[in-house]
Amino acid sequence: MEMAGFPILTAILSTTILGLLIIIFIPPEKTKLIKQVSLASATVGLVLCIWLYYAYDHQKGGLQFVERILWVKSLGIYWFNGVDGINLPMMLLTSIVLFTAIWTMWELENRVKEFFALIFLLVAGVYGVFMSMDLFWIFVWYDVSLFPMYPLIAIWGGTRKEYGAMKLTLYLLAGSALILPAIIYLWVAGGAHTFDLFELQRIGFSAFDQKMTFIMLYLGFGILAAVWPFHTWSPVGHVAAPTAVSMIHAGVLMKLGAYGILRIGMTLCPAGAQYWSSLMALLACIGIVYGALVGLAQTDLKYVIGYSSVSHMGVVGLGLATMSVNGINGAVFQMFAHGVMTALFFSSVGYIYDRTHTKIIPELGGLSKTMPIASSFFIVAALAGIGVPLMASFWAELLVFIAAVKVFPVGGIAALVGLIISALFMLRVVQRTFYGEKNPKWEHIPDVSGFLAVPRVILMSIILFFGMFPKIMLDVIQSTVIPFVNRF
Amino acid sequence: MTDFMLFLPELFFILGAIVFFIFSLRKKADPAAYHKWAVVIGAVGLLVTVAASRQGGMLFFDCYRVDLFSQVFKVLLALGTIWVIFSSGELKGIDPRQHAEYYFLIFVCTLAMMMLVSSVELLTIYVSIELSSYSLYLLVPMRRKADEFVETGIKYFMVGVTASGLMLFGISLLFGMAHTTYIPQLIQTLPGIISQPATIIGLILALSGFFFKLALFPFHIWAPDVYQGSANQVTTYIATASKMAAAAMIIRFTGLSAGASPGMIKLLIVLSILSMTFGNLVALIQKDIKRLLAYSSIAHAGYMLIGILALSDRGYASAIYYAAAYLVMNYSVFMVIMKLADDGHNLQIKELAGLHKRSPLLALTLMLGLFGLAGIPPTAGFMGKFLVFAAALEKGYLFLVIIGMINATISLYYYLIVIKAAYLLKPVNELPAVQVDFWTRCMCVVLVVMTIYLGVFPDQFVLLTEAAAKTLF
Numbered sequence: 024m025e026m027a028g029f030p031i032l033t034a035i036l037s038t039t040i041l042g043l044l045i046i047i048f049i050p051p052e053k054t055k056l057i058k059q060v061s062l063a064s065a066t067v068g069l070v071l072c073i074w075l076y077y078a079y080d081h082q083k084g085g086l087q088f089v090e091r092i093l094w095v096k097s098l099g100i101y102w103f104n105g106v107d108g109i110n111l112p113m114m115l116l117t118s119i120v121l122f123t124a125i126w127t128m129w130e131l132e133n134r135v136k137e138f139f140a141l142i143f144l145l146v147a148g149v150y151g152v153f154m155s156m157d158l159f160w161i162f163v164w165y166d167v168s169l170f171p172m173y174p175l176i177a178i179w180g181g182t183r184k185e186y187g188a189m190k191l192t193l194y195l196l197a198g199s200a201l202i203l204p205a206i207i208y209l210w211v212a213g214g215a216h217t218f219d220l221f222e223l224q225r226i227g228f229s230a231f232d233q234k235m236t237f238i239m240l241y242l243g244f245g246i247l248a249a250v251w252p253f254h255t256w257s258p259v260g261h262v263a264a265p266t267a268v269s270m271i272h273a274g275v276l277m278k279l280g281a282y283g284i285l286r287i288g289m290t291l292c293p294a295g296a297q298y299w300s301s302l303m304a305l306l307a308c309i310g311i312v313y314g315a316l317v318g319l320a321q322t323d324l325k326y327v328i329g330y331s332s333v334s335h336m337g338v339v340g341l342g343l344a345t346m347s348v349n350g351i352n353g354a355v356f357q358m359f360a361h362g363v364m365t366a367l368f369f370s371s372v373g374y375i376y377d378r379t380h381t382k383i384i385p386e387l388g389g390l391s392k393t394m395p396i397a398s399s400f401f402i403v404a405a406l407a408g409i410g411v412p413l414m415a416s417f418w419a420e421l422l423v424f425i426a427a428v429k430v431f432p433v434g435g436i437a438a439l440v441g442l443i444i445s446a447l448f449m450l451r452v453v454q455r456t457f458y459g460e461k462n463p464k465w466e467h468i469p470d471v472s473g474f475l476a477v478p479r480v481i482l483m484s485i486i487l488f489f490g491m492f493p494k495i496m497l498d499v500i501q502s503t504v505i506p507f508v509n510r511f
Numbered sequence: 512m513t514d515f516m517l518f519l520p521e522l523f524f525i526l527g528a529i530v531f532f533i534f535s536l537r538k539k540a541d542p543a544a545y546h547k548w549a550v551v552i553g554a555v556g557l558l559v560t561v562a563a564s565r566q567g568g569m570l571f572f573d574c575y576r577v578d579l580f581s582q583v584f585k586v587l588l589a590l591g592t593i594w595v596i597f598s599s600g601e602l603k604g605i606d607p608r609q610h611a612e613y614y615f616l617i618f619v620c621t622l623a624m625m626m627l628v629s630s631v632e633l634l635t636i637y638v639s640i641e642l643s644s645y646s647l648y649l650l651v652p653m654r655r656k657a658d659e660f661v662e663t664g665i666k667y668f669m670v671g672v673t674a675s676g677l678m679l680f681g682i683s684l685l686f687g688m689a690h691t692t693y694i695p696q697l698i699q700t701l702p703g704i705i706s707q708p709a710t711i712i713g714l715i716l717a718l719s720g721f722f723f724k725l726a727l728f729p730f731h732i733w734a735p736d737v738y739q740g741s742a743n744q745v746t747t748y749i750a751t752a753s754k755m756a757a758a759a760m761i762i763r764f765t766g767l768s769a770g771a772s773p774g775m776i777k778l779l780i781v782l783s784i785l786s787m788t789f790g791n792l793v794a795l796i797q798k799d800i801k802r803l804l805a806y807s808s809i810a811h812a813g814y815m816l817i818g819i820l821a822l823s824d825r826g827y828a829s830a831i832y833y834a835a836a837y838l839v840m841n842y843s844v845f846m847v848i849m850k851l852a853d854d855g856h857n858l859q860i861k862e863l864a865g866l867h868k869r870s871p872l873l874a875l876t877l878m879l880g881l882f883g884l885a886g887i888p889p890t891a892g893f894m895g896k897f898l899v900f901a902a903a904l905e906k907g908y909l910f911l912v913i914i915g916m917i918n919a920t921i922s923l924y925y926y927l928i929v930i931k932a933a934y935l936l937k938p939v940n941e942l943p944a945v946q947v948d949f950w951t952r953c954m955c956v957v958l959v960v961m962t963i964y965l966g967v968f969p970d971q972f973v974l975l976t977e978a979a980a981k982t983l984f
Contacts, residue, residue, distance in 0.1 A: 095970045097977055098901065159897075163888040170887050173927060177935055185935075189927065196923055200916035203897070207904045207912070215905055 030090045031075060032104040032154045035114070038068040039121075039150060043143040046136060054135040058125070061139040065122045068150075072118035076499070079111055084502035086156070086221075094157075099210075099217035103157040108503030112359040112496055113153045113275075113282060119485060120274040120366045121146050123478035124267035127370050130377065130475075131179075131265075138179060142267065145171040149275050158206045158287065159218040162199070165283070168276060169195045169247075172260075172268070179265040181376075182323075187263025194246055194256035201243035202283070205236045209291055212236075223291055230294050237295025240288040241303065248280025249336045251310035258329030266373025269325070273332050274366035278358045281339045285351070289343065293511045296346060301431070303344035308434040310337030312441035319448040324375070324382040327452050328368045331408055334445050335361045335416075341438055342423035345430040346511055351504045353422030356496060360415035360489065364407045367482040371400035374475065378468045384452060389461030394470040398457045400479045405453050407486050409446040415489035418497070517568050517577045520560040520585055521625050527552040528618040535611035542610045546600050549614045553593035556621075560589040567982070573693065574632035578982040581629040583831060583975065584759040587838055588628070591752030592621045594842050595744055597954065604742030604855030605653050613653060617748060620646035624756035633682045633692040633717075636760070640678070640720060643756065644671050647749065654742045655855065663740025670733045674723035681716025684709050694767070698984060701767055711775060718764055724757035726805070727812040728786035738805035743852055746801055747845040750808055751838050758815055758834040762827050765819050766983055779820040780911055786813030787918040794925050800848060800858050803925060804841070807884060810922060811837055817915055818899035821906045827980035829898035832972060836883065836891035836965055843880030843958045847873045850951060860929055864936035870945040874933045876955045879962050881926040886919045891965035898973070 042064030049057050079087055086105040094100045106114060124142070131138060148168025155161045169192065176188035210218055213226045228236075242253070249257040257277070261269050289296045296303075314334030321327045335357070342354025374397050375390065376382045391398040407414040410421075420442065427435035471479070489496055515522075530552065534545060564582040569575065596617065605613055623643035630636040648671065652664030686692055688710045689700045704710050719730060726734040738746050765779070790810030797803035815837070818830035850873060851866070852858040867874040883892030896919065900912045947955075965972060 095973055097970075097973050098898075163893070166888045166893070170882070174930075174934060177931065185931075189924070192927065193920060193924060196920045197917070200913065200920050203900065203916055204904065204909060204912045207897075207901050208909060210901065211905050215901075 030104075031071060031088055032090060032106065035068055035071045035075070035118075036147060036150045036154065038064045038071070039143045039147040043140050043147065046140045046143065049136065051134075051136040054132065057135050057139055058129060061125050061143070062122075064143070065118070065125050069118040069122045072115050075106065076111055076115050079106060079499060081108065081499045081502040084108065084506065098159075099215075099219070100159045101157045101217075101219050102160070103219055104154040105156050106154065108500045109285065109355055109507075110153045110282070111499055112355060113278060114150065116278070116359050116362045117146065117149050117153065117275050119481070120271055120362060123366060123370065123482055124270040124274075126478035127270065127373060127475070128265075128267040134178060138175070141171040141175050142271070145175070145271060145276075149271075149279065152279050153282065156220045157218045158209065158220060158223070161283070161287065162203060162206055165202070165279060166196075166199055168279065169199070172264075172272065172276075175268045176260065176264045179268070180263040181265070182262050183259070184263045187259045191256045191260035194253070198243040198246035198253075198280075201239045205239035205243065206287070208232070208236050208239075220287070220290060228292065233292035233295035234298050235295070237288050237292040238299055240292070241284055241299060244280040244283035244288070245306075245340075246280065247277060248284065248340065249277055249310070249333050250280075250306050250340055251313055251333065251337070252306075254310065254314075254333045257333060258326050261329040261332070261369075262323060262325040266369055266376075269369040269373070270366040273328070273369060274362040277332065277336055278362055281336065281343065281354065281358055285343055285354070289346075290507075297511065300344045300346055304341055304427070304431045304434050307337045307340030307344055308431075308438045308441070310334065310340065311438045312444070315441045315445035315448065318445060319451075322384050324372050324384060324387075324452070324456065325369070327384075327448070328365065328372065331445060331449065332361070332365055334441060335365075335408070337438070337441075338420055338423050341427050341431075341434070345423075345426040346508065347426045347430060348501070348504055348508045349422045350426030350430070351508060352497060352500050353419050353424075353426065355500045355504070356493070357416060357419035357423060359496065360407070360419045360486070363482055363485050364404055364414075364416055367400060367404040367479060367486065368408070370479050370482065371397060371404065374471055374479075375401075379465055384455050387456045387462060387465070388459050389457070390465065391457040392461050393465050393468055396476060397471045400471075400483060402453055402457065403483050403486065405449045407490075409449050410442065413487065413490045415486050415493065417490060418493040514568075514570055516563070517566055517570055519563050520556065520589065521622055523556050523559045524618050524622040524625065527556060528615055528622060531611050531615035531618060535615055537611070540608045540610060542602065542607045545610050545614060546596075546602075549596045549599070549617075550593070552618075553589075553596040557586070557589040557593050560585050571635075573695075574635045575626075575629050576631045577629055579979040580759070580763075580831075580982045583979045584628040584755055584834075585625050587755045587835055588621055588624050588752050591748070591755060591838055591842065592617060594846070594954075595748045595752065597950070598747065598846055598849045599744050601849075601853045602742070602744060602855075603853060604655055604744065606655055609653055613650065616646045616650050620650070620748070621752065624753065627756045628759040631694040631763075633685065633694070637675075637679060637682060640724070640760075641675060643753070644675065644724075647671075647753065650745045650748070651737055651741045653745065654740065660740035663736050667733050667737045670730075671723065674720050674730060677716045678720030681713045681719070684713030685717060688713060694763070697767055714764070714767065714775065715778065718761065721757050721760045721764060722782070722812075725754060725761060725812045725815070726809050727782060727816065728789050728809060731786070731790070731809045731812075734809060735802045735805040738801045738808075739799055739857060742855060743801070743845070743849045747842065747849065750804065750845060751842050754808070754841075755834055755838060758830060761816070762819055762830055763983065765822065766827065776820055776822070779816060780908070783813045783816040783820065784911065784914055786810065786816065787915060788813075791918050791921045791925075794922070797925070798859055798861075800860050800863075800929065803860070803929070804844065807922065807925075808841075810918065811884070813918075814896060814899060814915060817903045817908075817911060821902040821908070823902060823905065824977060824980045825898075825905060826902035827983060828973065828976040829895070829902045831976040831979055832898050832969070833895035835972070835976075836895040839958060839961050839965065840880045840883035840890070840892050843876050843962065844884070846951075846954065846958070847877040847880070850947070851945065860932050861936065863929065863932040865938035865942065866933040866945075868944075869942055870947055872947060872952060872955050873945060876958055877933055878930050879959055881930055883962050883966075885923045885926040887923075889966040890962050892962075894966045894969045
């Protein structure tokens with residue numbers, strides 16, 4: 024049993040579980056109180072995460088704030104949490120997106136209590152996956168974060184919500200049908216006495232075991248990371264989901280997939296990852312190009328963002344596939360940058376949709392004249408999506424492509440072309456939605472109020488902040504990635 | 512005197528049966544009073560069983576073994592019985608004049624199954640299994656308007672006796688080969704003769720009797736009709752308590768072939784895969800919730816078998832854990848069904864519409880029970896599946912585990928449909944809120960807490976099941 028001082032990670036996790044429990048005991052009519060409690064517990068989580076980020080010593084690197092207790096003795100399951108340079112940005116991202124998502128949903132009136140309770144359950148799972156260093160708990164939290172998606176989309180969703188919810192749930196749980204056997208396989212191969220990630224890493228596995236489990240983990244987690252051709256749940260799910268759920272889902276949940284590949288797959292099966300890396304790169308490049316091309320043809324704002332997410336997650340996959348310092352640095356940074364960016368995307372589309380009740384691009388048009396502030400949020404997100412310098416994702420994509428062109432020249436260049444296409448379609452969407460002919464139907468709509476602008480401004484400033492000072496994040500990421508890559 | 516103490520739980524249930532036998536002789540029936548009596552007797556029975564749970568010893572010329580394994584299952588049986596009795600307060604599915612007989616048969620059946628899990632001699636096993644089967648043959652057609660469901664009773668009886676016949680034939684073959692009916696002696700002689708076809712056929716036929724009870728494919732055909740045709744309470748009893756006894760016996764019997772016969776293990780693997788896949792696929796299209804649960808029980812029999820066929824201590828332990836988790840989750844679902852169909856009709860899935868408004872607590876209990884059955888963490892059902900799969904993978908059955916996981920995903924679809932009905936569908940016409948009395952509320956909370964607790968803090972229970980599995984042989 025090791026406990027280094029105050030268990031801050033468990034504290035962050037318990038902000039969500041406490042929030043959930045408190046909400047359960049508030050009568051459903053008191054919607055205002057429920058929202059206040061939700062925002063308060065999300066704020067505590069955010070403050071703790073920012074403090075955690077600040078207190079992490081990146082000179083020293085490695086795993087810090089470790090909590091480790093034996094949980095189930097006969098199987099060797101540990102309550103083992105810790106942060107390093109890979110999951111620390113993810114924790115920060117989760118707390119930011121949760122905080123802004125709850126604020127964005129301030130106007131929700133339908134079944135408020137259940138909505139926020141489920142959101143907290145979902146985010147508890149997300150925090151859990153990011154902080155756990157025990158395979159069993161990673162899987163448990165992973166599943167905990169998946170199943171609230173079903174009611175969240177099916178009750179509060181929009182377009183084709185029941186279809187989208189069922190498709191998403193079954194796809195993602197089909198993924199876990201591969202992950203669980205892989206995890207238990209590793210446990211057995213490691214002597215069937217520990218689920219501790221680092222102990223298993225020390226034990227090491229034969230090349231055959233690594234190849235076999237890596238592909239299972241890759242396909243299983245890859246479904247959640249929207250790896251082509253398993254991405255089809257993602258645009259449908261995003262379109263169907265309510266705003267906050269899209270934000271959390273595209274912003275954080277999809278990162279769980281890429282994180283799982285990196286944390287479990289590449290940590291425990293480096294040889295397996297090496298063996299399958301060209302497949303990973305191929306699928307990632309197809310995803311980047313395919314997402315961009317399909318995005319070109321969409322007329323629904325949310326579908327556009329959905330397909331651009333497929334494309335951007337492809338960048339993450341490509342970064343991981345290079346298995347180099349730059350590539351993985353870029354991939355982790357891209358996970359963070361893309362998370363904040365899509366949260367801003369969905370948040371601004373959510374505002375427009377709430378007012379106009381449409382997200383079909385031809386029906387909108389000229390919005391920048393009627394609601395300039397709301398439009399500016401979307402435009403900033405679109406610029407970030409294109410990868411304009413001074414935006415966080417610029418650095419991330421730059422790093423990935425530098426690495427990719429070196430390791431997979433053809434794929435890297437194809438991916439670059441994909442990126443240009445995606446720039447094209449983003450600009451086209453911006454032009455047709457916010458400029459051009461003004462649609463007189465929307466003239467009476469008020470612009471974003473100061474109160475509702477706050478979460479969007481926060482997201483926007485984070486994109487700009489890390490775009491201007493990428494070193495603050497890259498130092499942290501690098502402190503873990505360099506020793507990580509040296510093990511290959 | 513010590514012998515008497517060892518047999519105490521069984522004696523207590525005999526006493527309960529006698530009390531209701533006397534009640535059944537009275538001319539005027541008093542269902543409310545019977546229910547109170549039954550609850551008290553059942554609750555004390557559970558306490559007695561728990562108190563006796565750490566005993567160990569042999570009885571009746573070594574035919575009867577009391578060890579941790581049998582006592583754990585006896586506690587589960589007593590728990591299932593008291594839960595069913597608890598929910599029998601509104602026993603509208605059965606004529607009030609027959610309530611005394613109903614309780615009498617429940618107690619006899621529990622007694623028989625308690626004897627079953629302790630028996631280590633083939634004929635004792637046979638006698639116990641027949642005693643429990645005959646109680647159920649009588650309970651199933653006891654439903655009101657029995658003429659509508661008369662097919663159920665006959666079908667159950669016919670299939671049941673056929674299975675008994677097969678089992679008896681199997682036992683006779685085993686006796687012929689091994690010259691003994693004592694299981695401890697069989698364990699010693701069997702490895703030498705396991706390659707003989709007659710032994711394998713004997714073992715498989717003997718097992719088929721238990722497979723019938725557990726409703727494992729291809730011995731499942733009675734399950735959907737019986738689940739649908741019996742009174743809700745009787746269905747609950749069959750689906751919870753009686754499954755425990757079957758699981759216990761399969762664990763004990765499969766262990767006989769431990770590590771000796773690869774053909775036998777292959778057969779069990781095939782049965783397990785067929786059972787899971789068939790149960791889940793057919794459950795997808797069900798409209799009647801009891802039929803749906805019947806097919807899901809066929810699938811769960813397959814999952815349980817995965818743990819058992821690992822033929823290791825960890826495997827048996829995982830199967831025990833799975834059985835216990837299954838008892839809790841399945842009862843959660845059935846309790847909600849019994850509460851909603853309090854006039855005793857067969858509940859359709861669409862009738863659940865709007866349940867979350869009519870009674871949030873029942874809806875929550877139902878949802879957690881179903882998530883548990885689907886194997887979603889952090890419920891007991893997930894831990895059960897996890898342990899079962901871990902045991903199987905330890906023996907290298909990777910594909911079996913992947914098929915099991917794919918099946919779990921398929922099963923999620925139909926569980927989600929039920930949850931969707933309870934939480935999303937708008938009822939056609941507004942129904943009044945469900946009146947949930949204090950005790951039912953408590954029971955809901957207990958079930959919810961148990962489902963989560965067993966899933967999140969499994970340490971003690973895993974140790975207990977492993978200790979129980981060690982006493983097996």
